Amino acid sequence: MRVLITGAGEVGFLIASELYADHDVTVIDRDAAACARLQNMDVKVLHGNSADARLLLEAEIKKADIVVAATGNDEVNVITCIIASHLGVRQTIARVSNPQYIDQPVQDRKEIGISYMICPELAMAEDMAKSLYFPSLLMNRDLAKGLVELIEFKVIREMNIEGPIENIRLPDNCRVVAINRAGEIFIPKEKDSVNINDHLLLLCDSQALPALKEMLHESRTSQRVMIVGGGMVGFYLASLLEKMGVDVRLIELDAERCGEIADKLSGTMILNGDGSDLALLKEEDAGKMDVVFAVTGLDDKNLLCSLLVKQLGARKILSRVNRSAYIKLFEMVGVDRAVSPGQVTADAVLQRVIGGEEVITLSDERMELVDFVVQPKAKIIGKTLSQELPHDSMAGMVIRDGVPTLPGGDFKAAVGDRIFVMSLPHAVSKVKKLFISR
Numbered sequence: 001m002r003v004l005i006t007g008a009g010e011v012g013f014l015i016a017s018e019l020y021a022d023h024d025v026t027v028i029d030r031d032a033a034a035c036a037r038l039q040n041m042d043v044k045v046l047h048g049n050s051a052d053a054r055l056l057l058e059a060e061i062k063k064a065d066i067v068v069a070a071t072g073n074d075e076v077n078v079i080t081c082i083i084a085s086h087l088g089v090r091q092t093i094a095r096v097s098n099p100q101y102i103d104q105p106v107q108d109r110k111e112i113g114i115s116y117m118i119c120p121e122l123a124m125a126e127d128m129a130k131s132l133y134f135p136s137l138l139m140n141r142d143l144a145k146g147l148v149e150l151i152e153f154k155v156i157r158e159m160n161i162e163g164p165i166e167n168i169r170l171p172d173n174c175r176v177v178a179i180n181r182a183g184e185i186f187i188p189k190e191k192d193s194v195n196i197n198d199h200l201l202l203l204c205d206s207q208a209l210p211a212l213k214e215m216l217h218e219s220r221t222s223q224r225v226m227i228v229g230g231g232m233v234g235f236y237l238a239s240l241l242e243k244m245g246v247d248v249r250l251i252e253l254d255a256e257r258c259g260e261i262a263d264k265l266s267g268t269m270i271l272n273g274d275g276s277d278l279a280l281l282k283e284e285d286a287g288k289m290d291v292v293f294a295v296t297g298l299d300d301k302n303l304l305c306s307l308l309v310k311q312l313g314a315r316k317i318l319s320r321v322n323r324s325a326y327i328k329l330f331e332m333v334g335v336d337r338a339v340s341p342g343q344v345t346a347d348a349v350l351q352r353v354i355g356g357e358e359v360i361t362l363s364d365e366r367m368e369l370v371d372f373v374v375q376p377k378a379k380i381i382g383k384t385l386s387q388e389l390p391h392d393s394m395a396g397m398v399i400r401d402g403v404p405t406l407p408g409g410d411f412k413a414a415v416g417d418r419i420f421v422m423s424l425p426h427a428v429s430k431v432k433k434l435f436i437s438r
Helices: 010-019 032-036 053-058 074-086 120-133 206-215 232-243 255-264 278-283 299-312 324-332 341-354 425-434
Strands: 002-006 024-029 044-047 066-069 091-095 106-109 114-118 137-143 148-154 174-181 184-186 199-205 224-228 247-252 268-272 291-294 316-320 337-339 358-362 367-373 393-400 403-405 418-423
Touching: 002 010, 002 074, 010 024, 010 341, 024 032, 032 044, 053 074, 066 074, 066 341, 074 091, 074 114, 091 341, 114 341, 120 137, 120 232, 120 291, 120 316, 120 337, 120 341, 137 337, 137 341, 148 206, 174 393, 199 206, 199 393, 199 418, 224 232, 224 299, 232 247, 232 255, 232 268, 247 255, 255 268, 278 299, 291 299, 299 316, 299 324, 324 337, 324 341, 337 341, 367 425, 393 425, 418 425
Parallel strands: 002 024, 002 066, 024 044, 066 091, 091 114, 224 247, 224 291, 247 268, 291 316, 316 337
Antiparallel strands: 106 114, 137 148, 148 199, 174 184, 174 199, 358 367, 367 418, 393 403, 393 418
Protein backbone atom coordinates (compact mmCIF):
# COMPACT_ATOMS: atom_id res chain seq x y z
CA MET A 1 0.00 0.00 0.00
CA ARG A 2 1.28 3.48 -0.91
CA VAL A 3 0.82 6.07 1.83
CA LEU A 4 1.58 9.78 1.52
CA ILE A 5 1.85 11.72 4.79
CA THR A 6 2.08 15.51 4.81
CA GLY A 7 3.53 16.81 8.06
CA ALA A 8 6.30 15.10 10.02
CA GLY A 9 5.40 16.46 13.42
CA GLU A 10 4.28 14.25 16.30
CA VAL A 11 1.24 12.84 14.47
CA GLY A 12 2.94 12.29 11.12
CA PHE A 13 6.03 10.79 12.75
CA LEU A 14 4.00 8.29 14.78
CA ILE A 15 1.93 7.22 11.77
CA ALA A 16 5.03 6.77 9.63
CA SER A 17 6.77 4.75 12.34
CA GLU A 18 3.84 2.31 12.48
CA LEU A 19 3.45 1.91 8.71
CA TYR A 20 6.88 2.04 7.08
CA ALA A 21 7.87 -1.58 7.77
CA ASP A 22 5.02 -3.01 5.71
CA HIS A 23 4.06 -0.19 3.34
CA ASP A 24 5.54 2.27 0.84
CA VAL A 25 5.54 5.54 2.81
CA THR A 26 6.38 9.06 1.63
CA VAL A 27 6.50 12.03 4.03
CA ILE A 28 6.56 15.75 3.22
CA ASP A 29 7.50 18.49 5.69
CA ARG A 30 8.91 22.01 5.42
CA ASP A 31 10.92 21.65 8.66
CA ALA A 32 14.39 20.20 8.05
CA ALA A 33 14.67 18.98 11.66
CA ALA A 34 11.36 17.12 11.39
CA CYS A 35 12.55 15.49 8.18
CA ALA A 36 15.81 14.48 9.86
CA ARG A 37 13.90 12.54 12.55
CA LEU A 38 12.76 10.15 9.82
CA GLN A 39 16.27 9.18 8.72
CA ASN A 40 16.20 5.86 10.56
CA MET A 41 13.01 4.78 8.80
CA ASP A 42 12.72 3.29 5.33
CA VAL A 43 10.58 6.16 4.04
CA LYS A 44 10.89 8.65 1.20
CA VAL A 45 11.26 12.14 2.67
CA LEU A 46 10.64 15.36 0.74
CA HIS A 47 11.58 18.73 2.23
CA GLY A 48 9.13 21.47 1.29
CA ASN A 49 5.64 22.91 1.55
CA SER A 50 2.94 20.23 1.27
CA ALA A 51 0.60 22.83 -0.24
CA ASP A 52 2.94 23.07 -3.25
CA ALA A 53 1.23 21.19 -6.09
CA ARG A 54 4.57 20.49 -7.78
CA LEU A 55 5.92 18.85 -4.64
CA LEU A 56 2.77 16.74 -4.33
CA LEU A 57 3.28 15.54 -7.90
CA GLU A 58 6.94 14.79 -7.12
CA ALA A 59 5.66 12.70 -4.20
CA GLU A 60 3.58 10.76 -6.76
CA ILE A 61 0.34 11.66 -5.07
CA LYS A 62 -1.61 10.18 -7.99
CA LYS A 63 -0.23 6.74 -7.15
CA ALA A 64 -1.05 6.96 -3.44
CA ASP A 65 -3.69 4.67 -1.98
CA ILE A 66 -4.05 6.87 1.10
CA VAL A 67 -3.14 10.48 1.84
CA VAL A 68 -2.89 11.61 5.47
CA ALA A 69 -2.65 15.39 5.85
CA ALA A 70 -1.23 15.91 9.34
CA THR A 71 0.43 19.35 9.30
CA GLY A 72 -0.42 21.89 11.99
CA ASN A 73 -2.42 23.98 9.49
CA ASP A 74 -6.09 23.02 9.10
CA GLU A 75 -6.54 24.78 5.77
CA VAL A 76 -3.46 23.17 4.23
CA ASN A 77 -4.65 19.75 5.38
CA VAL A 78 -8.13 20.26 3.96
CA ILE A 79 -6.81 21.53 0.61
CA THR A 80 -4.29 18.68 0.38
CA CYS A 81 -7.03 16.09 0.85
CA ILE A 82 -9.36 17.75 -1.65
CA ILE A 83 -6.56 17.84 -4.25
CA ALA A 84 -5.75 14.19 -3.55
CA SER A 85 -9.39 13.19 -3.92
CA HIS A 86 -9.66 14.98 -7.28
CA LEU A 87 -6.53 13.16 -8.43
CA GLY A 88 -8.14 9.80 -7.67
CA VAL A 89 -6.73 8.91 -4.25
CA ARG A 90 -9.27 6.52 -2.74
CA GLN A 91 -8.87 7.50 0.93
CA THR A 92 -7.94 10.86 2.44
CA ILE A 93 -7.62 11.80 6.11
CA ALA A 94 -7.18 15.35 7.42
CA ARG A 95 -6.07 16.46 10.86
CA VAL A 96 -8.32 19.40 11.77
CA SER A 97 -8.70 21.39 15.01
CA ASN A 98 -10.89 24.38 14.13
CA PRO A 99 -14.41 23.81 15.56
CA GLN A 100 -15.81 25.57 12.47
CA TYR A 101 -14.76 22.50 10.49
CA ILE A 102 -15.42 19.68 12.95
CA ASP A 103 -17.62 19.06 15.99
CA GLN A 104 -16.80 15.44 16.84
CA PRO A 105 -13.54 13.47 17.16
CA VAL A 106 -13.87 11.78 13.77
CA GLN A 107 -16.12 13.09 11.02
CA ASP A 108 -16.90 11.78 7.54
CA ARG A 109 -16.65 14.60 4.98
CA LYS A 110 -16.74 12.62 1.76
CA GLU A 111 -19.00 15.24 0.20
CA ILE A 112 -15.99 17.55 -0.11
CA GLY A 113 -13.45 14.84 -0.90
CA ILE A 114 -12.23 14.01 2.61
CA SER A 115 -12.81 10.47 3.86
CA TYR A 116 -12.26 11.47 7.49
CA MET A 117 -11.46 14.58 9.49
CA ILE A 118 -9.86 13.85 12.86
CA CYS A 119 -9.61 16.43 15.63
CA PRO A 120 -6.73 15.82 18.10
CA GLU A 121 -8.32 17.85 20.88
CA LEU A 122 -11.73 16.19 20.62
CA ALA A 123 -10.19 12.73 20.24
CA MET A 124 -8.07 13.27 23.34
CA ALA A 125 -10.98 14.64 25.39
CA GLU A 126 -13.14 11.66 24.44
CA ASP A 127 -10.32 9.25 25.26
CA MET A 128 -9.83 10.81 28.69
CA ALA A 129 -13.57 10.89 29.40
CA LYS A 130 -13.67 7.09 29.07
CA SER A 131 -11.77 6.88 32.35
CA LEU A 132 -14.92 8.11 34.08
CA TYR A 133 -16.87 5.12 32.79
CA PHE A 134 -14.11 2.67 33.75
CA PRO A 135 -12.06 4.18 36.62
CA SER A 136 -9.22 1.62 36.52
CA LEU A 137 -8.85 1.90 32.74
CA LEU A 138 -5.33 2.56 31.45
CA MET A 139 -5.90 2.11 27.71
CA ASN A 140 -8.89 1.59 25.43
CA ARG A 141 -8.41 1.06 21.69
CA ASP A 142 -11.19 0.45 19.18
CA LEU A 143 -10.44 -2.20 16.57
CA ALA A 144 -12.31 -3.34 13.46
CA LYS A 145 -14.41 -0.17 13.36
CA GLY A 146 -15.58 -0.61 16.93
CA LEU A 147 -16.49 -4.30 16.82
CA VAL A 148 -13.59 -5.22 19.09
CA GLU A 149 -11.96 -3.39 22.00
CA LEU A 150 -8.42 -3.76 23.28
CA ILE A 151 -8.37 -2.57 26.88
CA GLU A 152 -5.78 -2.37 29.63
CA PHE A 153 -6.63 -1.86 33.28
CA LYS A 154 -4.96 -2.09 36.67
CA VAL A 155 -6.15 -4.87 38.97
CA ILE A 156 -7.32 -3.58 42.35
CA ARG A 157 -8.46 -5.59 45.37
CA GLU A 158 -12.11 -4.58 45.01
CA MET A 159 -12.34 -6.42 41.68
CA ASN A 160 -11.97 -9.83 43.39
CA ILE A 161 -10.22 -11.45 40.41
CA GLU A 162 -6.93 -12.56 41.96
CA GLY A 163 -6.02 -16.16 41.28
CA PRO A 164 -5.73 -18.51 38.28
CA ILE A 165 -7.09 -17.13 35.01
CA GLU A 166 -9.05 -20.35 34.46
CA ASN A 167 -11.12 -19.51 37.56
CA ILE A 168 -12.00 -15.97 36.45
CA ARG A 169 -15.49 -15.90 34.97
CA LEU A 170 -15.13 -13.18 32.35
CA PRO A 171 -18.15 -12.19 30.24
CA ASP A 172 -18.62 -13.98 26.93
CA ASN A 173 -16.19 -12.84 24.23
CA CYS A 174 -13.59 -11.41 26.62
CA ARG A 175 -10.09 -12.84 26.94
CA VAL A 176 -6.94 -11.92 28.88
CA VAL A 177 -4.23 -11.77 26.21
CA ALA A 178 -1.31 -10.28 28.14
CA ILE A 179 -0.21 -9.37 31.65
CA ASN A 180 2.16 -6.57 32.62
CA ARG A 181 3.52 -7.38 36.06
CA ALA A 182 5.86 -4.71 37.42
CA GLY A 183 7.21 -4.09 33.93
CA GLU A 184 7.48 -7.74 32.91
CA ILE A 185 5.06 -8.54 30.08
CA PHE A 186 4.00 -12.07 29.17
CA ILE A 187 1.32 -14.05 27.34
CA PRO A 188 -0.58 -15.90 30.09
CA LYS A 189 -1.67 -19.52 30.24
CA GLU A 190 -4.90 -20.60 31.94
CA LYS A 191 -2.93 -21.82 34.97
CA ASP A 192 -1.21 -18.45 35.40
CA SER A 193 -2.55 -16.25 38.17
CA VAL A 194 -3.67 -12.63 38.27
CA ASN A 195 -2.21 -10.54 41.10
CA ILE A 196 -3.16 -7.22 42.66
CA ASN A 197 -1.53 -4.31 40.74
CA ASP A 198 -1.12 -6.37 37.56
CA HIS A 199 -1.99 -4.56 34.35
CA LEU A 200 -4.26 -6.83 32.29
CA LEU A 201 -4.70 -6.52 28.53
CA LEU A 202 -7.98 -7.92 27.24
CA LEU A 203 -9.53 -8.34 23.82
CA CYS A 204 -13.31 -8.02 24.04
CA ASP A 205 -16.38 -7.89 21.88
CA SER A 206 -17.40 -4.24 22.33
CA GLN A 207 -20.88 -5.41 23.34
CA ALA A 208 -19.36 -7.18 26.36
CA LEU A 209 -17.81 -4.06 27.93
CA PRO A 210 -20.80 -3.13 30.14
CA ALA A 211 -20.87 -6.66 31.58
CA LEU A 212 -17.11 -6.56 32.13
CA LYS A 213 -17.32 -3.28 34.02
CA GLU A 214 -20.16 -4.63 36.14
CA MET A 215 -18.18 -7.77 36.94
CA LEU A 216 -15.14 -5.73 37.97
CA HIS A 217 -17.28 -3.35 40.05
CA GLU A 218 -16.20 -0.57 37.70
CA SER A 219 -19.66 0.67 36.73
CA ARG A 220 -19.51 3.61 39.10
CA THR A 221 -18.93 7.06 37.59
CA SER A 222 -16.50 9.39 39.32
CA GLN A 223 -18.49 12.34 40.61
CA ARG A 224 -15.88 14.92 41.68
CA VAL A 225 -13.56 16.00 38.89
CA MET A 226 -11.06 18.83 38.46
CA ILE A 227 -9.70 19.95 35.10
CA VAL A 228 -6.58 22.12 34.99
CA GLY A 229 -6.35 23.96 31.68
CA GLY A 230 -9.17 25.60 29.77
CA GLY A 231 -7.83 25.24 26.25
CA MET A 232 -9.57 23.20 23.59
CA VAL A 233 -8.93 19.88 25.34
CA GLY A 234 -10.09 21.16 28.73
CA PHE A 235 -13.19 22.77 27.27
CA TYR A 236 -14.20 19.71 25.24
CA LEU A 237 -13.54 17.44 28.21
CA ALA A 238 -15.65 19.59 30.53
CA SER A 239 -18.52 19.65 28.04
CA LEU A 240 -18.45 15.83 27.80
CA LEU A 241 -18.39 15.43 31.58
CA GLU A 242 -21.24 17.90 32.03
CA LYS A 243 -23.42 15.67 29.85
CA MET A 244 -22.53 12.74 32.14
CA GLY A 245 -23.79 14.67 35.14
CA VAL A 246 -20.35 14.97 36.72
CA ASP A 247 -19.43 17.72 39.20
CA VAL A 248 -16.64 19.55 37.34
CA ARG A 249 -14.28 22.31 38.44
CA LEU A 250 -12.08 23.85 35.76
CA ILE A 251 -9.04 26.02 36.52
CA GLU A 252 -7.78 28.36 33.78
CA LEU A 253 -5.09 31.04 34.08
CA ASP A 254 -6.43 33.39 31.38
CA ALA A 255 -9.36 35.47 32.67
CA GLU A 256 -10.75 36.19 29.21
CA ARG A 257 -10.75 32.49 28.36
CA CYS A 258 -12.56 31.79 31.64
CA GLY A 259 -15.34 34.12 30.50
CA GLU A 260 -15.60 32.40 27.13
CA ILE A 261 -15.92 28.98 28.76
CA ALA A 262 -18.41 30.20 31.37
CA ASP A 263 -20.68 31.47 28.58
CA LYS A 264 -20.79 27.99 27.04
CA LEU A 265 -20.72 25.65 30.05
CA SER A 266 -23.45 26.27 32.58
CA GLY A 267 -22.78 23.18 34.70
CA THR A 268 -19.05 23.65 35.25
CA MET A 269 -17.48 25.77 38.00
CA ILE A 270 -14.88 27.98 36.28
CA LEU A 271 -11.96 29.18 38.41
CA ASN A 272 -9.47 31.82 37.27
CA GLY A 273 -6.04 30.88 38.60
CA ASP A 274 -2.82 28.92 38.22
CA GLY A 275 -3.37 25.16 38.33
CA SER A 276 0.14 24.65 39.70
CA ASP A 277 -0.50 26.97 42.67
CA LEU A 278 -0.49 24.72 45.74
CA ALA A 279 -2.56 27.15 47.80
CA LEU A 280 -5.28 27.28 45.14
CA LEU A 281 -5.32 23.50 44.77
CA LYS A 282 -5.72 23.11 48.53
CA GLU A 283 -8.45 25.75 48.63
CA GLU A 284 -10.40 23.95 45.90
CA ASP A 285 -10.06 20.52 47.57
CA ALA A 286 -7.98 19.00 44.78
CA GLY A 287 -6.93 16.24 47.17
CA LYS A 288 -10.54 15.10 47.55
CA MET A 289 -11.17 14.72 43.82
CA ASP A 290 -11.98 11.36 42.25
CA VAL A 291 -10.07 12.38 39.12
CA VAL A 292 -7.84 15.33 38.22
CA PHE A 293 -7.09 16.04 34.55
CA ALA A 294 -3.99 18.18 33.88
CA VAL A 295 -4.48 19.31 30.28
CA THR A 296 -2.71 22.62 29.78
CA GLY A 297 -0.58 23.05 26.67
CA LEU A 298 2.66 22.86 28.69
CA ASP A 299 4.17 19.54 29.73
CA ASP A 300 6.09 21.00 32.68
CA LYS A 301 2.95 22.67 34.02
CA ASN A 302 0.97 19.44 33.69
CA LEU A 303 3.67 17.44 35.43
CA LEU A 304 3.94 19.88 38.34
CA CYS A 305 0.17 20.01 38.75
CA SER A 306 -0.01 16.20 38.68
CA LEU A 307 2.67 15.83 41.34
CA LEU A 308 0.98 18.39 43.60
CA VAL A 309 -2.51 16.88 43.43
CA LYS A 310 -1.05 13.41 43.95
CA GLN A 311 0.66 14.66 47.10
CA LEU A 312 -2.64 16.18 48.24
CA GLY A 313 -4.38 12.82 47.88
CA ALA A 314 -6.36 12.92 44.60
CA ARG A 315 -7.59 9.43 43.79
CA LYS A 316 -6.61 9.34 40.10
CA ILE A 317 -4.56 11.66 37.88
CA LEU A 318 -4.56 11.86 34.09
CA SER A 319 -2.18 14.22 32.34
CA ARG A 320 -1.76 15.56 28.84
CA VAL A 321 1.73 14.97 27.43
CA ASN A 322 2.46 16.79 24.20
CA ARG A 323 5.39 14.54 23.28
CA SER A 324 4.57 10.85 23.37
CA ALA A 325 8.21 10.10 24.25
CA TYR A 326 7.51 11.57 27.70
CA ILE A 327 4.56 9.30 28.51
CA LYS A 328 6.69 6.76 30.36
CA LEU A 329 8.41 9.51 32.37
CA PHE A 330 5.08 10.93 33.56
CA GLU A 331 3.81 7.50 34.59
CA MET A 332 7.09 6.65 36.35
CA VAL A 333 6.61 9.59 38.75
CA GLY A 334 3.05 8.66 39.66
CA VAL A 335 0.68 9.93 36.97
CA ASP A 336 -1.93 7.19 36.57
CA ARG A 337 -2.25 7.76 32.86
CA ALA A 338 -0.41 10.11 30.52
CA VAL A 339 -2.14 10.82 27.22
CA SER A 340 -0.54 12.30 24.12
CA PRO A 341 -2.84 14.11 21.67
CA GLY A 342 -0.44 13.08 18.92
CA GLN A 343 -0.65 9.41 19.90
CA VAL A 344 -4.44 9.48 20.21
CA THR A 345 -4.71 11.12 16.79
CA ALA A 346 -2.23 8.71 15.21
CA ASP A 347 -4.17 5.77 16.66
CA ALA A 348 -7.42 7.14 15.21
CA VAL A 349 -5.77 7.53 11.80
CA LEU A 350 -4.22 4.06 11.89
CA GLN A 351 -7.54 2.44 12.74
CA ARG A 352 -8.90 3.85 9.49
CA VAL A 353 -5.79 3.21 7.41
CA ILE A 354 -4.87 -0.35 8.20
CA GLY A 355 -8.24 -2.15 8.19
CA GLY A 356 -6.53 -5.44 8.96
CA GLU A 357 -3.17 -6.90 7.97
CA GLU A 358 -1.10 -4.85 10.37
CA VAL A 359 1.05 -5.06 13.48
CA ILE A 360 0.10 -2.70 16.31
CA THR A 361 2.90 -1.94 18.78
CA LEU A 362 1.99 -1.79 22.48
CA SER A 363 3.60 -1.36 25.90
CA ASP A 364 6.75 0.48 24.83
CA GLU A 365 7.36 -1.93 21.94
CA ARG A 366 7.40 -4.96 24.27
CA MET A 367 4.13 -6.42 22.96
CA GLU A 368 2.50 -6.45 19.52
CA LEU A 369 -1.01 -7.14 18.29
CA VAL A 370 -1.01 -8.78 14.87
CA ASP A 371 -4.20 -8.01 12.94
CA PHE A 372 -4.61 -10.08 9.77
CA VAL A 373 -7.36 -11.05 7.35
CA VAL A 374 -6.91 -14.64 6.12
CA GLN A 375 -6.36 -14.50 2.35
CA PRO A 376 -6.87 -17.33 -0.18
CA LYS A 377 -3.93 -19.79 -0.12
CA ALA A 378 -2.68 -18.57 3.26
CA LYS A 379 -0.75 -21.24 5.19
CA ILE A 380 -3.10 -21.02 8.17
CA ILE A 381 -6.27 -22.05 6.25
CA GLY A 382 -7.82 -25.18 7.72
CA LYS A 383 -5.22 -25.33 10.47
CA THR A 384 -5.95 -25.26 14.20
CA LEU A 385 -4.82 -21.87 15.50
CA SER A 386 -3.72 -23.08 18.91
CA GLN A 387 -1.43 -25.68 17.34
CA GLU A 388 0.06 -23.47 14.62
CA LEU A 389 0.79 -20.26 16.50
CA PRO A 390 4.31 -20.00 17.95
CA HIS A 391 5.17 -19.89 21.64
CA ASP A 392 4.68 -16.42 23.18
CA SER A 393 1.64 -15.67 21.02
CA MET A 394 -2.11 -16.09 21.45
CA ALA A 395 -5.17 -15.79 19.19
CA GLY A 396 -7.31 -13.37 21.15
CA MET A 397 -10.27 -12.73 18.85
CA VAL A 398 -11.62 -13.69 15.43
CA ILE A 399 -14.17 -11.82 13.35
CA ARG A 400 -15.99 -14.23 11.08
CA ASP A 401 -18.83 -13.00 8.86
CA GLY A 402 -18.84 -9.73 10.79
CA VAL A 403 -19.27 -11.38 14.20
CA PRO A 404 -16.53 -11.29 16.89
CA THR A 405 -15.85 -14.64 18.57
CA LEU A 406 -13.23 -16.15 20.86
CA PRO A 407 -11.31 -18.92 19.08
CA GLY A 408 -11.35 -22.12 21.12
CA GLY A 409 -8.64 -24.75 21.23
CA ASP A 410 -9.97 -26.50 18.12
CA PHE A 411 -10.75 -23.36 16.07
CA LYS A 412 -9.63 -23.62 12.44
CA ALA A 413 -8.94 -20.57 10.28
CA ALA A 414 -10.95 -19.93 7.12
CA VAL A 415 -10.64 -17.48 4.23
CA GLY A 416 -11.95 -14.06 5.23
CA ASP A 417 -11.43 -14.50 8.97
CA ARG A 418 -9.97 -11.43 10.63
CA ILE A 419 -7.70 -12.72 13.38
CA PHE A 420 -6.13 -10.74 16.22
CA VAL A 421 -3.01 -12.36 17.65
CA MET A 422 -1.18 -10.97 20.68
CA SER A 423 2.53 -11.70 20.46
CA LEU A 424 5.87 -10.87 21.98
CA PRO A 425 8.05 -9.11 19.37
CA HIS A 426 10.40 -12.04 18.76
CA ALA A 427 7.47 -14.25 17.64
CA VAL A 428 5.80 -11.77 15.27
CA SER A 429 7.70 -12.85 12.16
CA LYS A 430 6.60 -16.46 12.69
CA VAL A 431 2.99 -15.33 13.16
CA LYS A 432 3.05 -13.29 9.96
CA LYS A 433 4.38 -16.24 7.93
CA LEU A 434 1.21 -18.18 8.73
CA PHE A 435 -0.86 -15.57 6.89
CA ILE A 436 1.33 -15.37 3.79
CA SER A 437 -0.12 -17.09 0.70
CA ARG A 438 1.51 -20.40 -0.17
